[in-house]
Amino acid sequence: MMKFCCLIVIILCTIYVTNGGILTGQCLASNGKCGTKGLTCEQKFGQGWINKGRCCNEKPCCGEEESTVKPEISYSCGFETTEQCFFKQVSWDDFDWTRGSGSTPTNGTGPTSAAEGIHYMFIEATGESAEADLDTISTNFQASPYCLSFQYHMNGPDIGTLQVFAGEKSSFLSNVWRKSGPQPNPDSWKTATINIPQYSNLRINIEATRKAGDLGDISIDDIILKSGTCTNN
């Protein structure tokens, strides 16, 4: 049985070698113990065994079964500190989001408190139509599908549009989510959950557009970006 297992592993390793690079995963999956029991790959073959693939070339990886579980990557923006998070203000739009707590300055629009913690971000409606963005362009994400979730609040007769765009940094972004106008049950925060497909260099943009009228404060809070697909939608 052991011989059979090793044979399978040798075949796997050979396949991985011909595909180039992926071999590393196979060696790591064997818990770094290849060739000689009790010795790590580095002890056995020296530094650089990972890149050169020497672990599986010279000796088969025998032992532990392959682990396919990738560590989860997670980013969050709760706006509880003044420091900007991975979603940052930009200058190419018309104005900036405001960091708020409690109610927004105008009665009849905006939330009465944050969705998470004490602070949140909102766009102050002032009677002129304009756009404010939050953007991840200065963050480098590992290539992976992601689940983006956040809380949003759109209460008031002059509410404009809240949109999310995603795509490659070097290209045009695609619209992946959009809400326009006051939302049902307007006093409560709502949850947006969006599956973001894998990109080599992911960029996400959140764009709030206000229209003429004072009662159009749009708010967001508790932005979470996690690798993998969304599980609750």
Ligand SMILES: [Ca+2]
């Ligand atoms: Ca918060």
Ligand SMILES: [Ca+2]
């Ligand atoms: Ca801005």
